[in-house]
Amino acid sequence: MDMPTPDLPTMPEQPGISAECRRMNSILSIVGDKWTVMIVMVLVEGPQRFNAIKRIIGGISQQMLTRTLKALERDGMVSRTVHPTVPPQVEYALTPLGHSLAVPVRALGAWARGHMEEIDGHRIRYDTRDLAG
Amino acid sequence: MDMPTPDLPTMPEQPGISAECRRMNSILSIVGDKWTVMIVMVLVEGPQRFNAIKRIIGGISQQMLTRTLKALERDGMVSRTVHPTVPPQVEYALTPLGHSLAVPVRALGAWARGHMEEIDGHRIRYDTRDLAG
Numbered sequence: 001m002d003m004p005t006p007d008l009p010t011m012p013e014q015p016g017i018s019a020e021c022r023r024m025n026s027i028l029s030i031v032g033d034k035w036t037v038m039i040v041m042v043l044v045e046g047p048q049r050f051n052a053i054k055r056i057i058g059g060i061s062q063q064m065l066t067r068t069l070k071a072l073e074r075d076g077m078v079s080r081t082v083h084p085t086v087p088p089q090v091e092y093a094l095t096p097l098g099h100s101l102a103v104p105v106r107a108l109g110a111w112a113r114g115h116m117e118e119i120d121g122h123r124i125r126y127d128t129r130d131l132a133g
Numbered sequence: 134m135d136m137p138t139p140d141l142p143t144m145p146e147q148p149g150i151s152a153e154c155r156r157m158n159s160i161l162s163i164v165g166d167k168w169t170v171m172i173v174m175v176l177v178e179g180p181q182r183f184n185a186i187k188r189i190i191g192g193i194s195q196q197m198l199t200r201t202l203k204a205l206e207r208d209g210m211v212s213r214t215v216h217p218t219v220p221p222q223v224e225y226a227l228t229p230l231g232h233s234l235a236v237p238v239r240a241l242g243a244w245a246r247g248h249m250e251e252i253d254g255h256r257i258r259y260d261t262r263d264l265a266g
Contacts, residue, residue, distance in 0.1 A: 076255030097251060104244045107237040118230060122209030 035060060035068045037105050040094065043078065044102040047093035077101060168193060168201045170238050173227065176211065177235040180226035210234060 038057050042048060048056070054065050069092060072078035077098035083089040094102065171190050175181060181189070187198050202225060205211035210231035216222040227235065 074256055074259040075252045076259075077252075097248065097255075100248070101244060104237065104240040107240050111234060111237045115230065115233070119208045119210075122230075123207055126207040126209075 033068070035064060036072065037109075039065075039068060039072065040077070040098060040102050040105050041109065043092060043094045044099065044106075047081075047091050049089060049091055053092065072098070166201070168197060169205065170242075172198075172201060172205065173210070173231060173235050173238050174242065176225060176227045177232065177239075180214075180224050182222060182224055186225065205231070 035057075038060070039053060042053055042056050050065070050069070053069075054060060054062070057065075060068075069078060069080070073080050075097075077095055079093050079095050081091045081093065083091065168190075171193070172186060175186055175189050183198065183202070186202075187193060187195070190198075193201075202211060202213070206213050208230075210228055212226050212228050214224045214226065216224065
């Protein structure tokens with residue numbers, strides 16, 4: 001066939017990018033989790049008790065909230081304070097590290113809110129394109 | 134017991150925040166996915182073919198890459214171009230919407246890279262704190 005080779009705008013091989021992606025994989029397992037993002041969004045407003053966080057988020061199980069708060073505490077992003085009442089009250093708060101994460105997390109949330117309708121429109125067009133023949 | 138009630142800095146009930154969190158849940162299912170973030174990071178450098186994306190990311194299965202690219206195409210963030218070669222070459226590229234998502238995604242990535250060592254330090258201290266007692 002005498003077809004001209006298409007002029008593909010391919011990127012030259014970048015040897016460093018794969019290692020960067022592997023590192024990003026490990027990083028995103030920390031901060032790229034949906035529940036992590038939601039808990040950070042709640043606690044950025046102020047400290048909260050377990051049941052209040054659970055109520056505010058809605059739709060998160062007891063087990064998932066426990067697990068995610070523990071992971072955030074382990075990563076130094078959330079502090080856990082036990083007040084000596086009967087029964088003891090446990091309060092969760094963002095550390096300075098957690099507050100610094102809230103900055104890019106809010107930017108992502110703002111982008112998502114700002115483009116939600118546009119994305120919905122794309123989905124509707126995609127899902128009906130075969131019907132339009 | 135005559136214990137004083139601790140002065141907890143609790144937040145007043147905010148009725149709107151729960152609906153906001155539910156909306157955020159749906160939004161984060163789109164953009165808060167680890168593989169989505171990685172594909173956007175690869176394609177922001179320029180269009181790529183399927184196998185090149187797979188090789189650059191590393192550790193993503195054929196099925197997961199297919200599924201995530203299809204979801205991104207459905208959301209209007211990635212375009213899919215079939216070049217009429219034999220065999221046909223299929224190329225994926227970010228749309229303007231996809232490029233705009235890359236901005237907050239990179240900010241999150243920059244935060245994560247900048248705090249990786251600090252987080253590692255917290256993890257080590259957390260995991261060894263019971264041993265130190």
